[in-house]
Amino acid sequence: MKLNYSALILSAILFVAVGGNSFAQEWPQFRGPEGNGVLEKLEHPEVWGSDKNIAWSVEVPGGGLSSPIVTGDRIILTSAVGANPPVSFMEGVRDMRPKKPNKAVKFHVTCLKLDDGSKLWEKTIVEKQPEFPIHSSNSYATESPATDGKHVFVYFAAIGTVAALDLDGNEIWRQEIGAFPTGNGFGTGSSLTMGDGNVFIQCDNDQSSFVVAFDAATGKEVWRKQRSGRTSWSTPLIWKNKNRTELITCGSGFVTSYDPKSGDELWTMTGISSAFSASPAADDERIYFGNSGPRSSGPLLAIGYNMSGKNQFVPDASIDNLDWSKMQAGPGMASPVSIGGYLYIPGRGILTCYSAEDGAVAYKERLKLQSMAASLWAGGDRVFLMDEKGKTLVVEVGPELKIAATNEINDHFWSTPAVAGKSLLLRGLKKLYCIRE
DSSP states (O other): OOOOHHHHHHHHHHHHHHHHHHHHTOBOSTTSTTSSSBOSSOOSOSOOBTTBSEEEEEEOSSBOOOOOEEETTEEEEEEEETSOOOOOGGGOOSOOOOBOOSSOEEEEEEEEETTTOOEEEEEEEEEEOOSSOBOTTSOSOOSOOEEOSSEEEEEETTTTEEEEEETTSOEEEEEEOOOOOOGGGOOOOOOOEEETTEEEEEEOOSSOEEEEEEETTTOOEEEEEEESOOOOOOOOEEEEOSSOEEEEEEOBSOEEEEOTTTOOEEEEEEOOOSBOOSOOEEOSSEEEEEEEOSSOEEEEEEEETTOOEEEEOOTTOOOTTEEEEETTOOOOSSOOEEETTEEEEEETTEEEEEETTTOOEEEEEEOSOOOOOSOOEEETTEEEEEOTTSEEEEEESSSSOOEEEEEEOSSOOOSOOEEETTEEEEEOSSEEEEEOO
16 A cells, blocks of 8 residues: 555644644643643733723623633633622722521532633532631632543532533532631632642641542542641642652641652641742742731742752741742732743732742832732743733733733633633633633
């Protein structure tokens, strides 16, 4: 048989091209493929507004602070139908005390088509009245889902339910891991993390904290580790550094690294004030984490990839593989990013840019932004910061503050955006917006 080599070469080229395009449309978990908010390639528009580069917008059922995820041509979004929508600290609401609904809530999953936002399917995982209250600024669907391209994984911490669905919404497996009281009744927030065929959940609470790994295909528990700390809201990060792959969990006053396959503890860092809300930033050299609350600012630490053993953070003390630290410099709710040799830390209307290598401050500038809950994202030579009023600043990567664009959409935004190739997805209070040229 005579082979048509030209046809084979053309087929290979097309395969690579189509495969590359498909991969570009994957945003499988909170903060993207690597969980650090950094894009391999920046393709979505830098400029948008209420009348510019909005491909579509659709209303989504219920409320939630979870981020959308994308696999192929499908967007997955979770929400709590029947619960009160979140309220901003800035709205001047007098009564912000934790409350729980007096009726059952539908814990809901919606699948939309990336091209036009049309609904492909929706499913209520469970309808149940949550046992514990949440703060008015939080939601009962704050944990972002995840996908391995074959399954969709959802976690509703308010009722302790973890479920795996196929891409058509059919349930594959379910686990009940328990619902627990949280610090000051604020509620839950730590999202699912994927890695090496497992689904990881960090459940830090005020009763019985733990981290657990489930086999993505079967739902079988692979390992579980009890934790001594109380409530935190940070999402675990799979850190692929120069030395190995680690599962980093930021808890209440401490950070622990686990072997993702076995759950064995690789290292710990204690002595860090208060609980974490933001998730770490990372590159292959270092991982960067810190915390700050409404009334206090905690430390910011840069840990090298050879960290090991049990460590206690003490200001100005020398610790092996603690590359640098800064006091009163930790991020608040919005997670930072590391890109191009710089680390970008948002906080209270101020953006601080550090040298990732040694922690030298490149600049610290006040921005014309409201408070931020959505985490930063970055790609190419751009960093994006979106406040809760829908204003986004596009900042050039580098040692000087240069604002490349300012974009606004009139809505409330607390969810971290998702990126699918040329599409940017922004979840507002009631609508999901697709930014695309």
